[in-house]
Amino acid sequence: MLTPRAEDFPRWYQDVIAKAELADNGPVRGTMVIRPTGYAIWERMVDEMDARIKAAGSQNAYFPLFIPESYLRREAEHVEGFSPELAVVTHGGGKQLSEPVVVRPTSETVIGEFMAKWVSSYRDLPLLLNQWANVVRWELRPRVFLRTSEFLWQEGHTAHATEADARAYARRILHDVYEDFMVNILAIPVVVGRKTARERFAGATNTYTLEGMMGDGKALQMGTSHELGQNFAKAFQIEYSSREGGRELAWTTSWGSSTRMLGGMIMCHGDDNGLRVPPQAAAVQAVVTVVKDGDQVLATANKLRDALSDAGVRVILDDRVDTPFGRRAVDAELKGYPVRVEVGPRDLGQGNVTLVTRYNGTKTPLPLDQAVDAVTAALHTAQESLLTEARTRREENTAEVSTVDEAIEASGAGWARLPWSAVGVEGENKANQQGVTVRCLTREDGTVPDSEDEPGLVAYLARAY
Amino acid sequence: MLTPRAEDFPRWYQDVIAKAELADNGPVRGTMVIRPTGYAIWERMVDEMDARIKAAGSQNAYFPLFIPESYLRREAEHVEGFSPELAVVTHGGGKQLSEPVVVRPTSETVIGEFMAKWVSSYRDLPLLLNQWANVVRWELRPRVFLRTSEFLWQEGHTAHATEADARAYARRILHDVYEDFMVNILAIPVVVGRKTARERFAGATNTYTLEGMMGDGKALQMGTSHELGQNFAKAFQIEYSSREGGRELAWTTSWGSSTRMLGGMIMCHGDDNGLRVPPQAAAVQAVVTVVKDGDQVLATANKLRDALSDAGVRVILDDRVDTPFGRRAVDAELKGYPVRVEVGPRDLGQGNVTLVTRYNGTKTPLPLDQAVDAVTAALHTAQESLLTEARTRREENTAEVSTVDEAIEASGAGWARLPWSAVGVEGENKANQQGVTVRCLTREDGTVPDSEDEPGLVAYLARAY
Structure with a gap:
């Protein structure tokens, strides 16, 4: 029935999505229809994620789909990163709009505007917000769940009094929400690390990531958490009066995970007979x-x-x-x-x-x-076995190498792991030219570094979805 | 702190939304930001509604935000009804689109397209779908929660083998989902009835409605359920092979309720000190x-x-x-x-x-x-008391009258109730010119009629939000 994975993994992926009735392509290029079978699994994911987000102290809210074009321009790197992917509304209510509005590709800008309104004193911090929403990023090479012009996600946005507070929260979300959910619910043994400067989110000072290995040995970025420094606080004047009475700029974070995780679950656990849904994530156990x-x-x-x-x-x-x-x-x-x-x-x-x-x-x-x-x-055994199987596969398919050339070669069938000092900006360029990216940097013991300049860091290189 | 309701009800409404931190106006005209306090109540509403929708057999799914303009044109009344309210995307990914796409104002068309794909035999019917989503209808006179250019809602879409099945389901949703939720959770004693031909949804053959009386005596349409006949089945070829082997057109329904219900809850129960949230709807009891x-x-x-x-x-x-x-x-x-x-x-x-x-x-x-x-x-007593109080107010402020002129006069301070035979199309015109609308028709015993031509029907006339 299904194309065997070993024969053509991308076609197997398409087949399983169609035959398990998870999703269809929408009529506008790059959009998708999530069918009841797929949506029920997404609902399970939302329930589990939402509980963890609330336990971490963030509150849900909802911000508008439409953002004035001028908002995006206030943060230079942000607009540069997102401009090529924007959908623009030029007409509303039968008339041309005086200022075009963009359909949100992400909400740092509009939420920044309201954080500035709501924050006045250190007593208002931290301000911890999250929203479940659809976002639009025009995709040239769409693939259901993995890269779609519209997708569903949660995006968290927080403001803090100090850089240390912002960093601690970005990492709390990374570990207590994302890693915990991905490992214990999705049974995907993600590698958690730090993105290189080149792979950072547009407007961030630090990007943390969780990378999963798929059934064909490629990597999938399953979620990210960003420190935004004071970039958006400056652009939107998110200021507070400190305990000492001075005016200070806040430090902000943002973090997101999306329907892409459905694609990750399919590609991590699926076999030649179809899906294997981890019991914790299953709508039907x-x-x-x-x-x-x-x-x-x-x-x-x-x-x-x-x-x-x-x-x-x-x-x-x-x-x-x-x-x-x-x-x-x-x-x-x-x-x-x-x-x-x-x-x-x-x-x-x-x-x-x-x-x-x-x-x-x-x-x-x-x-x-x-x-x-x-x-x-x-059910208990199945959950544990899927995680163990995925962890074993990840370990067996991660090659310890020592040069970028070896890493590029190893990235055909899995991941490569080597000292970051053996890669550097130049090595990253070289790998990128071969379609291989630095997925993340970790410390030798697997913990997440504070900077890419720490000595002794390890880089994971791979081809990615 | 708040403007007293008796002094200026619309200003009281604005005040309470601002001071209870429920919502803010968004930067694009007509959009809104739902703040954590407001959103937490919406989450309670979603939980309760979603459980009832699932109990009625519908499954959640998700359809795209963007709909090709041509889809809307396939159903003549539908496009006529929605054209003035559309937001249109003309540019995506830095290029002008070959066909503009509209941001969904509602999803009958795109869901109709997929129903046609998924239904082939009578065995596939009924097909019972629901989605939680944002929709956009450009508003000239926006008011937070009540009329916003973007709002959150659920929209149900179902296909059935016979007209009788479609009617039974539209009514099951009307009573078992909407009425039950509004009365028992929101503590709003809605009048449930049938819209006149003039007030029908664009593309429907029958529209059922639930009308709540607000604190100032005006009406608010809290939710609607529609029989769409075979209009959309014809436009999108939703056909099935019957048990006897012939090809038949399906009969479809749609039904929706939105963040407007938050406005209804505020205006039905609020007093001069602020909100009074019914315990069943309260995020904080x-x-x-x-x-x-x-x-x-x-x-x-x-x-x-x-x-x-x-x-x-x-x-x-x-x-x-x-x-x-x-x-x-x-x-x-x-x-x-x-x-x-x-x-x-x-x-x-x-x-x-x-x-x-x-x-x-x-x-x-x-x-x-x-x-x-x-x-x-x-908590138990508060829930019951709010419902009783609202029912008493509705009864006390509903005038039994016998002519349209009396109904128009009574509609200053409340609702008017009179024989539908004393209104008719001509009376409806006359009332409309004075800003008074026929909210719904019911039978004398309060049940919902099958047609506006049934003898002995009662009409409710009122000013409405």
Whole structure:
């Protein structure tokens, strides 16, 4: 059914998105339609992320889609970075607008304007905001979930009294929200590090990133957190009176993660039979499948569904017995439901059902009265196994090298890891010319450096989506 | 602090939105910024609505913000209705677009296009979709929450095999989702009825509505549910092969409710001291206020906050003792927190705290160990009392009249109710010229008619937001 991954990974990706009914291309080039199966997984992601964002103290708000063009021009690097990607509204209500407005590509500028209004004293800081929204960045080479002209995301924007406070918060989000979510919910063992000056967000002084390894060995930037220094505070006059009575500029941060994470989950865990959704991220964790019709079978399947639901499992019943069983099994595999419990007359005659775990394809007959416990345990094991498998793959496909040339060569099949001192700006240029980028810098022990000038840093180089 | 409602209701509305920090005007005319206090209430609304929409069987999905201009033209009434309100993107990625795209004012057209792709057999019906999204309708006379150029909403879109199925579903949403939510969560006793032909949605064959009475006696349309007949099915070829093998056009519905409901909640329940948020809709149901500093006071307040939270109350602690108590009390009133528990050294010396209920301003001293039960009971009472109060006001301010002239006169201070046979198309024209509209038609017993030609119908006439 699906193109095998080894044959053509990008085509496999397209196939699985179409056949698992996750998304479609929209009519305007580069836009996408997120279908119910895909959107339900996104809702799970939003729930988990939103809880972590709130636990980190940020409050949700909503800022306008339309931003006056002049706002973007106030921060020089920012406008330079985003100008090529803007969608511009020139007409509204049947008339040409006196000033064109851009559809937000991100909201630092408009939120900066309101931070300046709302902040007057050190008592108003930190100001910790987040919004769930759509943004538009015109894409020349769109790919569903990974690069689309419109995508859904959360963008956090905070203002602080000191640089140290801003840095600590940008990193708190990086670790407590993003890393925790990606590792424990998406089962993606991201490498967390610092972007080089060249890879920084337009307008940032520091960009932190979380990089995931996909099934073909390429990298995907899964989320970023930025220190914006005082750049936007200057551009929008975000000032406060300090405890001592002076006027000070605030220090701001921004951080985002998007529907791109859906693409990352697909490409990290999917196999030749379709998706493998980690149970924590799954909208459907278990499906109870009626193999064949029959009063006892149907009644048992319904009871089992209810028992699983009572045990806190997100479960659905598949009783479409007029559709061949084989087709329904293939569909469940495609959609990556972590666990399937097959209830059929033959097994049931012996008091059994069959437990099928998606991540490893195992089929286990087991007594009906053990089914709930077995499903709960299988979900736990599946979550851990997917993470372990992805971590092992990442380690096996990360080559320790010592020169940029070796790194470029190794970036065909995976990542390369080498001393940042062996790369530098010149080496980064050379790699870029071959389509290889510095994904991030970390310290030797895996922690995140404060500067790219720290001695002993390690660089990860790879081809990326 | 606030302009009294009796003096200038629209100014009171603006004041309360500013001072309770619910929203600000955005920089592009007609847009709004929803601040954390306002957005937290919207999140409560979304949670409650979303649960009801899912219980009614609809699934969430996401369709693109940008719609090709040509899509809108396929349904003649639809394009005529929305053309004056469109925002048009003419440039993307630095180039002029070959076909301009509109920013969705609503999504019947683009969703119709995909329904046509996804529906092929009667087995695919009903197709029940919903999305949470932003939409843009250029507004000449914007007013925060009520009429904004961009707003947040849910829009449901469904396709059915028969007209009867479509009608039943449009009504299920009307009653089980909208009416239930508005009455039981927002405590707004809406009148549920049918729009006249003139007030129908552009492209609909039947429009159902829920009308709330605001504090000044005007009406606010709080939500609508539409039967679209086969209009969009024809325009987008939403066809299915029937059980008998023939090709049939589907019957579609759409239904929406928006951030406008926030405006309705403010204007229905607010008083001269600020908001009164019904406990079911409140993001903050109770605030534990530390009157003055002191070790025992702080420890007690923290314990009480935890106990209330454990009891399922959405509670915050106000321990900002460096801000004068009076100012914090005024702020809590402004924000409409349903219950305030004041913990101060004097009361506490006698083992007491003070319970303040926002809806009626009552202050009751009570023993600390009864506080949790008292808060829970007070929330229950406040919810019921706000609904009763709003229902009484609606009944008292609805005049039974018998002519259109009387209805126009009565519409200064409230609503008018009269036989639809005494209005008709001519009477509707006459009322419209005086700024009075037919809000809806109901049967004598309050149920929703199938047609405006049914005998014995009652018309509600009013001025409206």
